[in-house]
Amino acid sequence: MTAPGRAPWPGARMLDDLLTNHLDPGYAAAARRRGQEGPPPPVRRVALRLAEVLAAATIGVVLAVAYGQAVARAPEAARTRAALVAEVDSRSARTDAMQRQAEALRQEVARDRGAALGDTVTGKAASTELLDLQALTGLARVEGPGVVVQVADGPAPTDPVTGDTTGEADLARVQDRDLQDIVNSLWASGAEAVSINGQRLAVTSAIRSAGGAVLVDFRPVSSPYTIEAIGHPDLLPSRFGTSSAARRFRGYVQQYGMTFSAQRAGSIVLPAAPAPDEGYARPAPSGGSSTATPRPAVPSPPGGGR
C-alpha cells in the first residue's frame, strides 16, 4: 500500500496485483457482461462449452504426459543408480555402527588386559609397549592437541541457461591425491595420528577415489573434508602452514574456489581404525638380513603394454 499523498512507485501496483488478485480478471469482466447483456445465444454457448471441454481434456493430457515423462519414463540407469546409492548409504551406516561396537569392545578388552597383566613390571611394560604400538599404527583411540584442517570442493561450473554442471567439475573437486598430499604434509610436520572425516588412518589405510567420492580405508567420505591431526600444539600447525600441501591448496582456493583452512585445536580425540586382517605377513626369524630371493626382474614391455 502506498503512503497517502505519495506518487505510487510503478512496481508497487504490480506487486500488489501479484499478491492479491489471483483470479484472472476476465472472469469478473465476463460476469459483468453477462449481467448487462444476458446469456449468449445457444449456438455460441454450445461452441463455448465444446471449447471448454477440449481445453480441460488437453490440460489432463498435459498433466499425464508430464507425469509419464518425469516419473514413469525415468531411465532405468538412473533408478538403478539411485538404488545403488541408497545401498551404499545404508551399508556405510551399518559399518559405522559396527565400528562403534568394535570400539567399545576394544576399550573393554584393553581394560581387562590391563587388569589381567597385573602390577608386575614386565606386565606394565608389555602393556605400555602394546598401547604405544597401537597408537602409532592407528589401532587405539587417542587424544591430544593438534591441528584441524578443513577443505571442501569448489563450486562446480554451471551452464547459465540450463543450470546443469559442465564437464569440468572434476577440477574443482578435492580428489584423493589432494587428501594424500595434505596427510603427507601433516606427517612430515610431525603429526602422530591423523583422521579424515572421522576415519582414522591406520598403517594399512589407503586414500583412493571412486567417482566423485573419496574412499578412506574402504569407507566413502565426501566434501567437506575435516582432517584432524594430533601433534605438537605449536610446531605442527606452523610447520603444516608452510608446507607444500598448504601452499598448493591456497593456490587451489584462488583458482577453483575450493575452501581451505587450518586451525590449531587444544584437544582432539581420534577413534581407532578397524583392525586389519591377519593376512600374509609373518614375523621373520630375526637375524635374517637377506632380502628377496634373487631372480632376474622382468622389465615392463616397452610402450606401456598392459
Added chain:
Amino acid sequence: MSTGPAPVPAAPEPAGPTRPSGKGRRAGAWIGLLTALLGFAIAVQVKSTESRSALPTARQEDLVRILDDLSAREERLRREIADLQATRGQLTTGAAGADAALKETRRLTEQLGVLAGTVPATGPGVVITLTERGKQLSADTVLDAVEELRGAGAEAIQIGGQGGAVRVGTSTYFLDGDRGIVVDGTLLRGPYRIVAIGDAATLAAALAIPGGVVNTVEQASATAAIDQRRKVTISTLRPLQPPQYARPVS
C-alpha cells in the same frame, strides 16, 4: 516534545490475567504441537542435508566398487568384533591369568610390530623396481604407489634406493629432495626398490590399472618392473618412538 491532546484513558484493564478459555487453550495446544513438528522437521532436514553424500554424481561402476569396498570393510569389522569378544572371554585375573595375558600381549605386539615396522617380516608379495631415465621421479608418484599398495592390502612395505632403505609405517612421509626423494628424513636416490608383502597378484594388479602408478611412472620416462614373488623378506626396521602428544584414551 510538545504535549499533544490529552491521552485517551485506556479501557479498564481486566483484573489480573484472564484464564484462557477452553477454545483458546486448545488452539494453543495445536499451535505448540505444530511448531514443535516444524522445529523437528527443520532439524532433521538440516542434518540430512549436511550429511548427504556426493554419491549421486558417481558412475555406476564406481558405486559398485564402493559397495565392494564397503563389504570388505564390513567383513573386517565382523571378524574383529568376533576376535575381541573371544579375547574378552579369555582374559581373567590371577597368576595363571597374568601369564596367559602376558603371552597374548606379546603375541599381539609382535603381530602389530609387523605392521608398524618394529620387527622384520616375511611373506608373499611383490618387488617393484623404478628406474629413472633422465627425468627425476617425484615424491608424489612414490606416495601414490604406496597408497595403491596399501589399498590392495599390503601389510609391510619397504623402500630402498641409493642411500639406504626405509620401512614404511603409518606416519611415513615423502618429500622431493636433492636429486632424490626424502622418505622419513632419509634421502634416497634412484633406482628405487619397493618391497611389499601381501597378495602378490592383487598388489601387482593395483599398480597396473589404467591411469595408475605404472602409467604415471612411464609418463615420467621411467620404467616400472613389477615382480611377483612367493616369498619376500623385509628386514629394515622402524624404531618404536612412543607418541608424545597422542595419548591412548581409555
Added chain:
Amino acid sequence: MIAALALVVGIVLGLVLEPSVPPPLQPYLPIAVVAALDAVFGGIRARLDGIFDDKVFVVSFVSNVLIAALIVFLGDKLGVGGQLSTGVVVVLGIRIFGNAAAIRRHLFRA
C-alpha cells in the same frame, strides 16, 4: 462438472496412450504443466465464486501456456532461460496458492 469429467478423461487418455513428447518441446513441458494448473485452479475458484465463464477459461489456459513458453524460449536465446523459467514458475505458483486459498475459504470456511 463436464469440464471436470473432461479433465479426468484427458488424464486417463494421457496415461494410457503415453504419447511421447518431441525433444524440442521437452524443456517447455514443466512450464506448460504449471500454466495448466494455474488455469484449472482459476477455473475452480471462478466456479465457486459464481463467475465462471467458458471462454475465459479456454483463453486463460491457452494464453498462459503460450506466453510462459514464449518467455522461457526468449530467455534461452538470451542466456537467462533458467532464471526466467524460475520466475515464471514463482509467479504462477503464487497465483495457484492464492486461488487455492480462496477455494479453501469457500469449501471449509476457514
